[in-house]
Amino acid sequence: MPVQSKICGLSTPETLAAAIRHDAAYVGLVFFAKSPRHLDFDRAAALAAMVPGHVRKVGVVVNADDAFLDKAVVAAGLDVLQLHGSEAPERAAHLKSRYGLEIWKAIPVKTRADLDAAARYRAAVDRVLYDAKTPDAADLPGGMGLRFDWRLLEGFAHPLPWALSGGLDARNLAEAVGVTGAPLVDTSSGVESSPGVKDVDKIAAFLQSASQL
């Protein structure tokens, strides 16, 4: 099975086009005001209109309420909702039934015990995304280019389809997938020149590296 890729936090037509051209399976649009990658609904709609049907649009949200999500889902024609806050399994299940979309839950990881949270979402979501836990004082729960110890996933009995995230880039991707066996990889900072500024060449290099795994 080839490794699939998600490029997260795209915010310009040029970088979105690069992700599509180089075969990203998923593109991530961030709806979180504190993020340097945040999109308002109009910009999200304009970007979403560029995305062909075979590329899935993932909306990244943090403890968002239904009124906000109603607008995001419609504006961007989302295929997937990625819950990147402290959403409980019951909240995730509610969103699955409300929107009928694929639901992913980010699981923040620093220690082996953090992985146990994934099983709580077994009946509620379609996929978990293991991401590096960010510092308590940080503004962002993701997208900080931090990685966790990939060896924590060695031998782990995954309760759900899953993805690997956190500090991935073209140079470390082969090692990360070699250690974890990840079927889907996600990156944001690793394809940027500075926070929130995506780099077309880095996007191409990341997706090329994934295609060779």
Ligand SMILES: O=C(O)c1ccccc1NCC(=O)[C@H](O)[C@H](O)COP(=O)(O)O
């Ligand atoms: O990217 C953001 O700014 C962001 C903000 C709030 C919640 C989640 C966010 N990103 C989620 C992602 O899926 C990132 O790709 C993931 O955290 C990995 O980021 P990075 O370590 O920078 O590659």
